[in-house]
Amino acid sequence: MSPRPMRILLMGDYADDPRLGSTKVYYKLREELNRLGHDCDVMLAQEIGRWPRASKVRWAIAPALAARAVARSGKRYDVIDVASAEGSVLGLRRALSPGGEIAIVSRSHGLEHRNYQRLLEDHAAGLVRKRWHRRWWYPVARLSQVALAARWADRMIVLNDGDGEFAVARGWKPRAAVDVV
Secondary structure, eight states, X not given: OOSSOOEEEEEOSOOSOTTSHHHHHHHHHHHHHHXXXXXXXXXXXXXXXXXXXXHHHHHHHHHHHHHHHHHHHOOOOSEEEEEGGGGHHHHHHHHHSTTOOOEEEEEOSSOHHHHHHHHHHHHHTTSSOOXXXXXXXXXXXXXXXXXXXXXXXXXXXXXXXXXXXXXXXXXXXXXXGEEEO
């Protein structure tokens, strides 16, 4: 346990259903962190913002919605553990105002860039047809922000060595700042 209890926010743009994969991770992690004496909150899609629901629009603005939701909460955190692109605006704000005491962790529940590459390979092989918005808009609106979130975070948590090496190879983080869980 740390010398003092920490205030931790676990954040992801996921449905608030503890039976679902990524959301279940947050509920279980919150339970364990609270058991260890920390004050841990979970902020999911509903709290990040109910609008827009259309994924193509949400991909582009969810990071700004996430930063706004943290500010609106009025709570001060020691650590914000945020999934995927949603951490990019939080990281940018901190980069523009250095000296803050909030540690930002970029969490990946499966690195979108690697999944996107497999999607393109499947499309090229004729296995699955992916429309233009998935082949063009998704990398512009979403993948660019995932990379920025990783770069501007203090640490990165990934699920496997392949995702970790991908992030290191692209210069998002030094190896020592990437944790595989």
